[in-house]
Amino acid sequence: MAAHLSYGRVNLNILREAARKDLREFLDKCAGSKAIVWDEYLTGPFGLIAQYSLLKEHEVEKMFTLKGGRLPAAEVKNIIFFVRPRLELMDIIAENVISEDKMRSPRDFHILFVPRRSLLCEQRLKERGVLGSFINVDEYILDLIPYDGDLLSMESEGAFRECYLENDQTSLYHTAKGLMTLQALYGTIPQIFGKGECARHVANMMLRMKREFAGCQTQVLPVFDTLLLLDRNVDLLTPLATQLTYEGLIDEIYGINNGYVKLPPEKFAQKKQGEGEKDLPTEPKKLQLNSAEELYAEIRDKNFNAVGAALSKKAKIISAAFEERHNAKTVGEIKQFVSQLPHMQAARTSLANHTSIAELIKDITSRQKIPPPLHPGLYLTLLHFSIIVVLCCISCVPPYVSASEAFFDNLTVEQEFMTGVDTDKVNTYIEDCIAQKDPLIKILRLVCMQSVCNNGLKQKVLDYYKREILQTYGYEHILTLNNLEKTGLLKLQTSTRNNYPTIRKTLKLWMEDANEQNPNDISYVYSGYAPLSVRLTQLLARPGWRSIEEVLKMLPGPHFEERQQLPAGLHKKRQQGENRTTLVFFLGGVTYAEIAALRFLSQMEDGGTEYVIATTKLINGTTWIKSLMDRLEEPPF
């Protein structure tokens, strides 16, 4: 069921099992039949820990989502609320409980806070006069959720916003707690490295917690050799760029949620004879994506340009395998063939699925034609001529450019910024996009990217962009712009020196000759740009951070190194040729492309280090910027 978790170097299934055990214990505390009322946000992460079947074994008969008003009818003895500690949710629960008390025979209420109980919430329940109705008020500690064989996430959406915008360190506390749980299961991690303010806080908290537990040392042989804590604001650039790995693109275009992706159904329609076009499914197709699927594990981290080749190779292998049946002569051979059938069938379905997904993505990304670079002055004069032409082609509806062209133009501009071309001027492409009222997030991503690559924008340029955005998208976005400035994504150039080029050169962030088919460097994940965060990780392993001291000073926040004493006798004796294992923790989110780059490093033959990745949230540029936006609901006039 969760086999993909134990494939990796570190068996993350242990963590999952521990989480399941806690859940079972809680469920058994409430004897008799139960109904669970879910905070909707939690169902996704919980699905990764326990399927419905497990809940059913413990007499869970009904499940509802939490909403105001009355609970749906259910003949159960216990009602359990699974919620995040949020005040607004408490009000809903109170409403539920009160209406329930009036209506039916008394039953037992329980509440389970995930990941921590909060005094504030209990106080709120008390105010509403319902706290006494609960028999059990408990917490379920779910910090790090295993996503894949080498990937852990806390799935706390607001972590970046809380840490860097609101100065709220709750999620850092959860991080430290989560890491302590991890150390209890996998042994103390001897070496801790870190870069950034938040990393420093987490490390301090961990060391303090360790002192508090000084009495009870865990007697587990350490699995991880090193822990690296990285602040997201050390590398703001990477998430802004469009990811170009297969998995990254799926996430950019369709969004991956808790390991599932929803896709438009047209391409997946089963073609049956005699069936009309009418019966096309209208529900989006939901697919689970993880390394348990052999094919997906193989192609997820490839640059998208190399996926096609991999798919067709696979197709050949599968059809060859099916051809084998003609060669099977003896009964034994036939039996062997039949025994492989289910596996082959599964492989064929997965191939079909991924070919469809790849087609969908290709529609959006393929380079149909490369637009010639236009001189801005020329552009305006050309505009007048092209108007007539354009108008003949389109009847009336925007967008004027096809999706693939827009994608390619966008990429070109991103790459110009990353290589440092004209980052100090107002960019004409961004201007055009604003004029055509492209999605605001796309604009913000580009503007922020320009700001980061230029170490801030000049007053004139910055004000121009801000004015354009406010005039086009509405004054209410002034708060969002303010947030972006506060987190440093958008800033005013204060010193005349732009240190991004220095950073880029020293860390080799831009590789001209990125090889997309057979990569030899991590820069393949962005077709040229090597993610700064991953480069730092790579350099830490070899030759060490001392060699890049100068650059580290240019990046925000302190860098540090700590050692944790191991109890005697637990020092690992390294065998010849055995790799080191490093846990990289991204505070504030990580992208799929960065994960791909780290997996690539793990696989490098002479790398000597294997990586396990943990984060507060899996992000992409869009979800990230969205978490920083302030939406104001407008009342009708």
Next chain:
Amino acid sequence: FYVRASYQEGKLETRVSLLQSAVDEYNKAKNEFAAKATEEEIRLLRFQRRVEEEKGERVLGCSLHDTLHCLLTLGLHKQAEQLYKDFRVPDKRYWWLKLTALAEKEDWEELEKF
């Protein structure tokens, strides 16, 4: 925070006065850009109100860009022109706007003129 409060106000007059306080606050905080942007928003709201009263079209609360678009599709070129000058909209964006709006309306004659 006055800006947030202003959006919870359904009535125009209260909103304008709240925004005015926001301007004062921004000025105190020496955030010139935000102060100016807020003043412009107030002016825009007043303008939209005038248009609504005169033409009976609902434009209140839209962004400047949307307001312009709305005016152009309605054929209110004079008002649009005035807004464009008052708020110093960059030429390029205004052209784009005019183009899309006119094309949507399929008002080829006006396009020729322009």
